Amino acid sequence: MARSILHMLTPLKHMSPFDVNMAIDAGFETIVTYTGVDLADVVSLTQDSIFSRAPQDGTRTGLFIGGKNAEDALDMVDRAKKAFVPPFANHVFADPAGSFTTGAAMVAEVARTLRAKFDTDLKGKRIVIFGGAGVVAYVAAVIGALEGARPVLVGHDGEERVSKIAFTMKWRFGIEVGAVDGSTPEARRAAIRDAEVILSAGPAGIPILSAEDLESAPNLMVASDVNAVPPAGIAGIDVNAVDVALPTGKGFGIGALAVGNVKYQTQCRLFRRMLDSDQPLCLDFRDAFALAVEVAG
Numbered sequence: 001m002a003r004s005i006l007h008m009l010t011p012l013k014h015m016s017p018f019d020v021n022m023a024i025d026a027g028f029e030t031i032v033t034y035t036g037v038d039l040a041d042v043v044s045l046t047q048d049s050i051f052s053r054a055p056q057d058g059t060r061t062g063l064f065i066g067g068k069n070a071e072d073a074l075d076m077v078d079r080a081k082k083a084f085v086p087p088f089a090n091h092v093f094a095d096p097a098g099s100f101t102t103g104a105a106m107v108a109e110v111a112r113t114l115r116a117k118f119d120t121d122l123k124g125k126r127i128v129i130f131g132g133a134g135v136v137a138y139v140a141a142v143i144g145a146l147e148g149a150r151p152v153l154v155g156h157d158g159e160e161r162v163s164k165i166a167f168t169m170k171w172r173f174g175i176e177v178g179a180v181d182g183s184t185p186e187a188r189r190a191a192i193r194d195a196e197v198i199l200s201a202g203p204a205g206i207p208i209l210s211a212e213d214l215e216s217a218p219n220l221m222v223a224s225d226v227n228a229v230p231p232a233g234i235a236g237i238d239v240n241a242v243d244v245a246l247p248t249g250k251g252f253g254i255g256a257l258a259v260g261n262v263k264y265q266t267q268c269r270l271f272r273r274m275l276d277s278d279q280p281l282c283l284d285f286r287d288a289f290a291l292a293v294e295v296a297g
Contacts, residue, residue, distance in 0.1 A: 002057040004275055005030045007049055009037045009076065010066035018098060019066055022264075026271030028062070042076050046083035046090070055087040062091040062274045070096055070138045071168060074284065081282060089280040093270060096135060098263065100285035101270070101292070103139025103201075105262035106224050107147070108292035109254050110197055113222045113243050117252055123148035125221075128195040130154045130182060130209070130233070131202030132162040136226060138169075139285045140199055145175035146286075154182035154191050156202065189216040198223040200233035211235040211247035220251040228256035266292045 006028040008015050015033035023031055034045060049061055065076045073096040080092050095101050107122070114120050127144045129137045132153030141151040155162035162179040169177050181187045188209065192198055195217045202208050204227050214220065214235065223246060227233035236247035241255035269291055270283050281287075 002053065002060040003029045004060050004062075005032070005049075006062045006064055007045065008033045008064040008066065009042070009045065010035055011037055011069075011072065012067055016066055016098070019064065019095065019267075022267050023064065023271055026268050027275050028271065037076075039072070039075055039079055042079040043083040046080045047085070050084060050088040050090055055089075058087075058089045058280055059091065059274075059278055062093060065092070065094040065096065067096040068135060070099060070135050070285075071172070072096070073100075074172070077282065077284060084280075091274040091277070091281045091283075093274060093281070093283040095267060095270075095288070098267070099135035099139050101263045101267040101288045102226060102259065103136045103143060104285055104288035104292040105266055105296070106136070106199060106201070106226060106254075106259050107140050107143045108289060108296040109259055109262055110199070110222050110224055111147075111293060112296040113252055113254060114197075117243060118221055121147075122197075125149045125196045126194050126219075127151040127197040127199060128154060128180075128192050129199045129201060130188075131156070131200065132179070132182070133157075133165060134201055136201040137199070138165065140201065141166075141177050142169055142173055142175065143285060143289050145169070145177055146173070149197070150176075150178070152178035152180055152191065154180055154188065156182050158183050185213070189213055192217040192220070194219060196221045198234065200225040200227060200237075202227065202233055204229035205231065206233065207231045207235070208233045209235060214246060214248045214250070217248075218250065220246070220248075222252055222254065224254040224259060226256050226259050228260070262292050262295050265295045269295070
């Protein structure tokens with residue numbers, strides 16, 4: 001059998017050591033990283049990778065797309081797929097900044113808690129997402145909308161930037177995502193007033209909602225925080241929290257390490273799926289979510 005090779009592409013100065021470690025631990029024998037890659041580079045890199053091996057070895061070759069922007073990564077996936085010349089094709093897996101697997105894990109954990117504690121699902125739930133301009137928030141919002149929820153992006157610097165992001169989501173996926181201002185404590189409290197789910201995907205170590213703020217969310221069922229650096233993004237959610245009662249007594253909290261455990265297993269299994277498949281795979285956040293739901297249980 002041909003050796004397994006993973007070509008890891010990123011537009012950034014460095015490829016993420018996290019992703020390199022994950023790929024090696026999953027079982028790839030040879031890994032090569034390419035940095036400073038832009039969209040125009042993808043076709044030539046892809047075709048060099050497919051034409052240098054026999055067609056039957058395409059499934060022993062993978063392209064991993066990193067970076068820190070979800071839409072750029074998805075554009076690179078599309079460009080790579082269009083560069084294939086059947087029967088020459090490789091696996092493709094996008095997970096920029098780990099956001100596809102992290103966002104998938106976060107929403108999967110919320111879905112598990114909704115089932116376990118309230119015997120319900122994501123459909124129709126108002127999901128208010130802080131850190132709304134970030135890549136994890138992007139993925140969580142899209143997954144939520146595709147699952148029938150009503151996601152809302154909260155902009156720490158106002159509504160304008162997150163409104164533009166929501167518009168691109170509608171253009172790309174045909175979904176409706178709201179956008180609201182979160183630049184002041186009063187605006188943040190107004191944003192969560194009708195929330196049934198709150199997700200905090202803001203910068204590490206930045207508190208976003210206090211226990212007093214949570215009092216403004218009388219319908220809250222689940223809150224999750226992916227911030228693993230103290231202080232917590234949402235008060236009362238320890239990094240190890242799994243369905244822990246929130247300070248107000250309304251709803252349950254899920255911490256960063258609980259989400260991280262599902263994210264880690266999901267990313268690892270997606271890499272292994274590439275190694276095990278005898279057909280070329282194209283993996284993104286939708287595949288990550290389906291697997292994360294299975295991992296979360």
